Amino acid sequence: MVISKSSKAALWLFLTPVLCWLLLLIVLPHIDLLRMSFGGENDYGEHVWTLQNYRNFFTEPIYWNTFLRTAIFSIITTIITFLLAMPVAFYIVKVVRPRFQGAMVLMLLLPFWVSELVRVYGWMILLRESGVINHFLLKFGVVDRPVEMLYNDATMIMGLVYTSMLFMVVPIISAMESLDDSLIEAAHDLGSGKLVIWYKIILPHCKPGITSGSIVVFMLVLGNYLTPNLMGGKNSLWFTEQIYNQFIASFNWNQGAAFGFLLLLLSSLIIWIGLKLSRQKLGEVAS
Amino acid sequence: MGPSMNNDLSVSNLVKKFGDFTAVDNVTFAVPQGSFFSILGPSGCGKTTLLRMIAGFEEPTSGNIMIRGKDMAGVGPNLRPVNLVFQHLALFPMMNVEENIAFGLRRRKVDSATIKKKIEAILERVGLPDYAKHQIGQLSGGQKQRVAIARSLVLEPSVLLLDEPLGALDLKLREQMKVELKKLQAKVGTTFVYITHDQSEALVMSDRVVVMNQGRFEQLGTPQELYGQPLTPFVAQFVGDNNLWSGEITEMSGADAIIRTDEGFIFRSRVQGEVTVGRRADLFLRPETLRIQPEDKEGLNIFNVTVKTILFDGANSRLLTVTPEDHELLVALPQNRRFDYIQPGQTIEVGWHPEAGVCFAAGD
Amino acid sequence: MIRTLPNTKRYSFTYGTFMICYFVFLFAPLFVTCVLAFNNSDFPSLPWYGFSLDWFVASGPERIGIFNDSQNLRAILTSFQTAFWVAIFSTIVGTCAAFLFEQEDFPFKNLLYFLMLAPLVIPGVILGISLLLAANTAGTFVENSFGIDVALFRPSFWLVVMGQFSFITTFVALVVSARLRKFDHTLEEAAMNLGATRLEVIWHITLKFLRPAVIGAGAVAFLMSFENFNTTLFLVGSKPTLPINLYLQVRDGSTPVINAISLLLIVGTFCLALVNLYFSKEKD
Numbered sequence: 001m002v003i004s005k006s007s008k009a010a011l012w013l014f015l016t017p018v019l020c021w022l023l024l025l026i027v028l029p030h031i032d033l034l035r036m037s038f039g040g041e042n043d044y045g046e047h048v049w050t051l052q053n054y055r056n057f058f059t060e061p062i063y064w065n066t067f068l069r070t071a072i073f074s075i076i077t078t079i080i081t082f083l084l085a086m087p088v089a090f091y092i093v094k095v096v097r098p099r100f101q102g103a104m105v106l107m108l109l110l111p112f113w114v115s116e117l118v119r120v121y122g123w124m125i126l127l128r129e130s131g132v133i134n135h136f137l138l139k140f141g142v143v144d145r146p147v148e149m150l151y152n153d154a155t156m157i158m159g160l161v162y163t164s165m166l167f168m169v170v171p172i173i174s175a176m177e178s179l180d181d182s183l184i185e186a187a188h189d190l191g192s193g194k195l196v197i198w199y200k201i202i203l204p205h206c207k208p209g210i211t212s213g214s215i216v217v218f219m220l221v222l223g224n225y226l227t228p229n230l231m232g233g234k235n236s237l238w239f240t241e242q243i244y245n246q247f248i249a250s251f252n253w254n255q256g257a258a259f260g261f262l263l264l265l266l267s268s269l270i271i272w273i274g275l276k277l278s279r280q281k282l283g284e285v286a287s
Numbered sequence: 288m289g290p291s292m293n294n295d296l297s298v299s300n301l302v303k304k305f306g307d308f309t310a311v312d313n314v315t316f317a318v319p320q321g322s323f324f325s326i327l328g329p330s331g332c333g334k335t336t337l338l339r340m341i342a343g344f345e346e347p348t349s350g351n352i353m354i355r356g357k358d359m360a361g362v363g364p365n366l367r368p369v370n371l372v373f374q375h376l377a378l379f380p381m382m383n384v385e386e387n388i389a390f391g392l393r394r395r396k397v398d399s400a401t402i403k404k405k406i407e408a409i410l411e412r413v414g415l416p417d418y419a420k421h422q423i424g425q426l427s428g429g430q431k432q433r434v435a436i437a438r439s440l441v442l443e444p445s446v447l448l449l450d451e452p453l454g455a456l457d458l459k460l461r462e463q464m465k466v467e468l469k470k471l472q473a474k475v476g477t478t479f480v481y482i483t484h485d486q487s488e489a490l491v492m493s494d495r496v497v498v499m500n501q502g503r504f505e506q507l508g509t510p511q512e513l514y515g516q517p518l519t520p521f522v523a524q525f526v527g528d529n530n531l532w533s534g535e536i537t538e539m540s541g542a543d544a545i546i547r548t549d550e551g552f553i554f555r556s557r558v559q560g561e562v563t564v565g566r567r568a569d570l571f572l573r574p575e576t577l578r579i580q581p582e583d584k585e586g587l588n589i590f591n592v593t594v595k596t597i598l599f600d601g602a603n604s605r606l607l608t609v610t611p612e613d614h615e616l617l618v619a620l621p622q623n624r625r626f627d628y629i630q631p632g633q634t635i636e637v638g639w640h641p642e643a644g645v646c647f648a649a650g651d
Numbered sequence: 652m653i654r655t656l657p658n659t660k661r662y663s664f665t666y667g668t669f670m671i672c673y674f675v676f677l678f679a680p681l682f683v684t685c686v687l688a689f690n691n692s693d694f695p696s697l698p699w700y701g702f703s704l705d706w707f708v709a710s711g712p713e714r715i716g717i718f719n720d721s722q723n724l725r726a727i728l729t730s731f732q733t734a735f736w737v738a739i740f741s742t743i744v745g746t747c748a749a750f751l752f753e754q755e756d757f758p759f760k761n762l763l764y765f766l767m768l769a770p771l772v773i774p775g776v777i778l779g780i781s782l783l784l785a786a787n788t789a790g791t792f793v794e795n796s797f798g799i800d801v802a803l804f805r806p807s808f809w810l811v812v813m814g815q816f817s818f819i820t821t822f823v824a825l826v827v828s829a830r831l832r833k834f835d836h837t838l839e840e841a842a843m844n845l846g847a848t849r850l851e852v853i854w855h856i857t858l859k860f861l862r863p864a865v866i867g868a869g870a871v872a873f874l875m876s877f878e879n880f881n882t883t884l885f886l887v888g889s890k891p892t893l894p895i896n897l898y899l900q901v902r903d904g905s906t907p908v909i910n911a912i913s914l915l916l917i918v919g920t921f922c923l924a925l926v927n928l929y930f931s932k933e934k935d
Contacts, residue, residue, distance in 0.1 A: 010849045014751035017744045022766045025817035029781035030773075036784050084673075091670050094653040106928065111677050113924040115878035117894045118913040121901055122680025125687060125695050125910075132683050135697040162676070184653050215772065223774020226880050230901060240776045240881075247780060247885060253787075260780045264773060271772050344840055365843045377841035381859045390855070391845035442845065 030264070036257035053258035063242060063259075070239035071266055073153070074222040077160045081217050082210065084161065085168040090202070093176040094184070105173070112166035120230050123159055124150060151233030159231040164220045168213035175209025176202070211278040215271050222267050239263055294353075295320045295478040296341065296369075296446050301350035303336050310336040312502035313350070318446070318480060323472050325489040326482040328499035329525070334482040335374075337499075338448055341480070342371045355445045365394075370439035371448040375455065376431055378423045384410075384434050385419040391442045409441045413471065428456050429464060436468075440475060449481045453488060465491050486526050490514065498522050518559060520647045523571040530577075530616045532570040533649065536562055543641050546570055550612035554588045556644035567649035574605055575619035576643035579626055580636055587638035592616060594633050608635070681917055688910035695907045706911040717911040726896035727912075730877050733808065733892055737815045737876035742869040744816075745823025746861070750853070752824070753831045770818035775881030782814045783885045807888040814886045815876045822875065823868040830864035831857075863930060870927045874920060 040050040057063045092104050111119065126132050127149040134146040149155055179202065187197045203210075228238035243263065246256030297317040303310045310333045318324040326334045339345045341352055343364030352359045354368055370391075379387050385406055392402045410416050413433040418426075426434065432452060439447055453461045453468075469492045472479050483489050489496045490510040497507040498521070506518045517523035524531070534548035544558045546568055556570055581587055592608035597620065606618040606629065618637060620626055629635065687695045691703035693714070709716040717723060752764055770778065783806065790804030803809050834857065842852045858865075880894045887895050893912070900909055 010853065011751075011755045011757060013850075014747045014755060015757065018748045018751050018763070018767070021744050021748075021817065021820060022763065025782065025813060026766060026769055029778075029785035032785040032788050033777070033781040036788075087666075087669065088673055091666060095666060096670075097654065107674060108677070110921060110924060111681055113874060113920040114681065114917050115880075115894055115897075115920075117878075117880060117897050117901070118684065118916055119680055121897070121905070121909060121913060122684040124901070125905075126680055126683055130694070130696045132687075132697055162680075165677075181653060181655055185655060188656055219772050219774060223776045223881060225776055225884065226898065230898075240774070243776060243780060244884070247783070253784065256780060257784060260777050264777050267772060267774055342844055344843075363843075364840070365846050365848055369844075371841070371844045373837050373841055375835075375837065377835070377837040379838060379842070379856060379859075390842065390847070394846040394848075394851060438845065 033257050033261055033264075036254055037261045039254045039257075053255050054262075056255060057258060057262060066237045066239050066242055067262065067266070069237055070222065071270070073157060073160075074218055075270075077157050077164070077221045078214050078218045080157065081161050081165060081168045082214060085165065085172055085213065086206075089169055089172040089176050089206075093173055093179075094181065108169060109166065116163055116226055119163065120159060120227055123155075123162070124230060127155060150231060151236075153232070156228055156232035156236055159227045160221050160224060163224070163227050164217045167216040167220060171209040171213040171216075172206055173209075175206040179205045207278060211274065215274055218270060218274070219267055222263065222270075293320055294318060295355055296324075296480065297353045298337075298341070299351055299353075301337070301340065301352065302348045303333070303340060303345060304348045309502050311340070311347075314499075314502075314504055316497060316504065316507060318478055321476045321478055322494040323469065323479045323481065323492055325493040325496045326480070326499055327486055327489040327496050327526070328482075328484060330484055332499045333502040334484075334499050335450060338371070338450055338480070338482050341446070342369055342448055343367045368445040369448055370442055370444040371450060372435050372439055372452045374450045374452065376435040376452065378431060378435055378438070380423050383419070383423070384415070384421045384426070387423065387434060388438045388441050391438065395442075405441050409437045412440075412475070413437045414467075429460050432456070432464060436471070440477065444477065446478045446480055449479060451483050451485075453483075453485075461488075468492055490526070498525060500525070516559075517571070517645060520569055520571070520650070523645060523647070528574055528617060529571040530574065532572070532614070534568060534570060536564050536566050536568050536646075539564055544568070544646050546646055550610060550614055552588075552590055552610075554644065555641040556588075556646045557642055558646045560647055562646060562648050568646050569649050570644055570646050572639060572644045574617040576639050577616070577618045577637045578639065579606075579618060579620070579629075581638040584638055587640055588644075589636060589638040591634055591636055592618070594629055594631050594635060596631050597629070608637075684910050685914045685917060688907055688914045690907060692907065695905055695910050706907040715908065717908055717915065720908060723893070723896060723908070723912060726891055726893045729808070729890045730893040733811055733815065734873045734876040736812045737819055738869045738873040740812070740816050741820040741823045741872045741876075742865060745820045745868060745872075746827050746858075746865055748820065748824035749827035749831050749861075750857075753828055767821055767824060770821045773818070775818065775879070776885070778818055779814055779882040779885035782810070782817065782882075786810055786886075805888065806886050808890055810886045810888070811883050811892065814882045815879050818882065819872045819875050823872055826868040826871070827861060827864050830861055834860055867927055867930060870923060874923060 037053055038049050038051065040048055040052050042048045057067070088108070092101060092108070096104060124131070128134075129146045129148045129150075131149070133149065134143075137143045138146065183201055183205075184197055187201055192200070223240060225238070225240040225244060228236040229241060232238065239259070240263070243256050243259045246252045246259060294317040299315045301311055301314045312333070314337065326337065328334045336345060340347050341354075341359075343359065343362060343366075347360075359367060379390065382390070388406050388409060389402050392405060397405075406419060407416075410418060413436060415430060415433055415437070418430070418434075423431065423434070435452065436447075436449075449468075453464050456464060465488055468479075472492075481489070481492065490513070493510060495508065496510055496513055498505040498513060500521050506513060506522045508516075513522060513526045517526065523529055532546075532548040532552075532554075534546045534552075534554075536544050537547050537553075538545040539558075539562070540555070542558065543555050544562055546554050546556060548554065548570070554570065562568060578587070581589070590610070592610055595607045595609050595615075598605045598607055598617075602622060604620040604622055606620050608616050608618055610616065620629075684695075687697075688706055689702050689704070690697075691700040691705065692698075705714045705716055707716045708718055710719045748767060752760070752767070786804040786806075790801055793799055793801050793804065838856050838860070839852050842856045843849075847855065877892075878894060879892075880898065883892055883895060884898075891899070893916075897909060897912065900906075
């Protein structure tokens with residue numbers, strides 16, 4: 001359609017708020033983050049530019065150990081989420097009778113509308129030493145002493161999987177919905193086994209959904225503070241906690257900014273690798 | 288034809304290029320006030336682009352468009368005194384009938400009392416009184432059609448443009464709407480410019496029709512002229528049905544030519560355009576000009592064909608016949624009981640008058 | 652394998668059991684939380700001491716129910732106010748962004764689009780700290796140059812609103828864009844043909860068409876804001892939002908009043924979710 005000259009007004013009407021938003025709230029703060037990460041104080045308490053904040057990161061094993069741990073656990077969580085989401089999505093889209101489909105999708109979505117804090121809290125009262133599960137285990141004599149099920153890595157990962165499940169299931173469901181049943185039927189008819197059908201037909205078709213789900217889940221897990229903090233306890237060693245400590249506890253904003261920037265680099269890098277491996281663009285994944 | 292005050296729309300030397308592709312190629316025409324003008328052509332011939340340029344949705348590459356003597360260059364689509372009835376009508380689904388029709392009037396800041404009166408009048412005119420409060424979704428195809436036309440007509444445009452608005456209707460309704468549209472146009476007296484790929488719509492409704500092909504005008508004339516005296520092979524083929532022979536000109540005699548078809552028939556036929564002895568030529572012959580078993584054979588081209596099958600279609604029934612060389616010919620079969628004896632497999636004699644055929648020099 | 656192909660009994664049974672387990676996994680924490688809100692006990696745990704509404708209505712001195720808990724009530728109010736403004740701002744700007752990227756053409760469009768998607772891949776914690784830093788820098792700058800102390804630049808209500816707005820707007824823009832892509836543009840041409848200017852077309856035709864999507868996106872924005880924790884954590888001032896307030900309580904030991912609040916949240920969000928779903932079904 002022809003954009004007539006009068007539509008310049010429309011362009012500016014849309015462009016101005018969007019520019020304000022992106023420049024003031026996204027671009028500038030992140031430039032400031034980068035700037036602050038090179039800031040520091042010398043022995044006389046004067047402001048200087050320095051690489052000390054980054055040097056600290058590499059020389060203190062606790063920092064980069066936590067960093068690596070966070071990255072690896074985020075990847076593990078993403079993989080587990082994917083492995084769990086795939087059969088769930090498949091069941092809802094292809095196996096269950098159509099009239100239950102709507103209700104199942106609704107049931108799937110509902111818990112995720114509830115605040116993350118409430119969900120984590122629910123797990124805490126289930127799993128802790130005085131929790132509901134321990135109560136029943138004792139009652140039925142499975143154990144004779146309460147077991148602390150919170151505050152370990154496995155529980156933390158389970159909590160993270162639980163929290164970010166939805167962002168994997170939904171894109172996979174919508175990708176799977178466009179897969180024609182007859183393709184599976186044809187493959188079956190041509191004598192393929194289940195594994196072949198999964199590898200050759202279902203997985204390739206769902207790739208866009210899997211990619212976008214994985215990116216979102218990975219990002220959410222990596223940047224999560226609440227779940228590791230509450231379910232992993234004092235030893236959770238999640239990198240966002242290091243950031244929080246620098247900011248709120250030590251009040252060392254320059255160090256915190258450096259950590260923040262490193263985390264941003266890590267998440268961008270892994271997402272970039274993910275996009276390269278699946279040969280997709282961020283724009284396609286978003287829509 | 289230059290721009291004149293009696294023409295609601297005049298277009299001169301209009302060109303539209305999309306990159307290397309020329310969609311509309313140097314088109315000139317004028318539409319007199321109050322007439323029904325059709326642009327007929329196959330899909331992709333550039334007619335929609337032409338219409339969109341008149342409506343202001345596309346900018347011409349060169350040439351100009353005048354509406355009631357005013358040059359439209361640089362005038363936005365919302366400021367032109369033309370209205371368009373869209374191919375898929377583009378009725379606003381979030382508004383009811385009344386709000387749809389009022390939309391244009393509101394933009395002109397017409398007061399509500401006048402709007403109310405005008406809506407009533409126009410709904411009456413298109414035969415939908417009492418439909419003001421209906422939702423668009425509740426209307427049938429034909430009713431939507433009328434609302435779309437009412438929505439445009441209520442603005443009293445200098446020219447009403449119609450972009451194949453009947454295309455989405457089923458056959459029966461389309462036939463009915465053709466007649467209604469023509470009556471409506473006669474009643475309101477607005478100039479209609481109608482584009483279509485359906486030759487029957489163009490022929491039935493229009494005062495004048497132009498046939499468009501590959502961005503250019505092939506022929507402009509009354510429906511009778513286009514049908515009876517096609518000026519180009521394209522028009523002969525596109526407007527109405529035609530039987531086609533290829534052959535060679537063996538002799539010229541006065542205004543007629545003698546053509547020997549590739550299967551050996553010798554025919555005398557009228558000629559259109561430059562034709563010389565020895566040239567290849569195409570001969571077009573309409574099914575209804577072939578007379579079955581003519582009694583008076585004086586001056587006719589006579590030959591035998593075998594009936595392959597009867598294509599019964601009421602008043603439009605035909606025989607599908609073949610010559611001994613297996614060349615297929617359609618022959619009109621009048622439903623006056625005279626030819627009820629004809630059966631498939633029979634060989635019959637047919638004849639046609641030299642004035643009924645038309646012969647063009649063949650293309651390369 | 653799929654519903655149209657013959658499946659063995661064992662396959663169907665195993666798969667069905669797996670799905671039941673999955674849904675138990677999904678709902679167990681919520682269910683337990685809700686049930687324990689009614690336990691007549693001082694701790695959110697079993698055994699069951701009987702049904703009680705104490706944690707909703709008790710007024711002290713031993714038990715204070717949520718309806719008399721002024722601190723939590725204030726946090727709920729703060730969250731409502733925050734979510735309200737975030738929903739309003741992000742819906743307006745997100746809709747602008749959808750129009751901008753779907754209908755307009757301008758230089759550096761791709762770069763700007765990429766920037767708009769950035770909040771999707773920036774962890775919320777990072778958004779929070781970078782905004783905190785930038786606000787602090789801006790505040791220091793303004794104070795040093797003009798000698799004015801602007802409260803907006805310190806952790807406060809409006810900083811939280813800005814922080815949440817900065818990434819929720821992206822979600823709104825994506826939802827509205829998706830709907831805008833389904834819009835039949837001949838309707839715009841038709842409106843223009845009937846004499847409407849570009850802005851009139853947008854107001855009368857396009858926005859009307861987008862209304863369900865815009866309302867739905869607004870509701871989602873409201874919920875996202877109401878529940879946000881990671882970004883808010885760094886920006887919150889003296890008025891904590893509900894998730895922050897709950898977090899502090901959960902961290903420092905819990906009483907069933909948290910269960911009561913959770914129950915209200917669960918019921919509230921379920922209702923909002925269902926209403927939203929109902930309306931989005933309506934529009935199709």
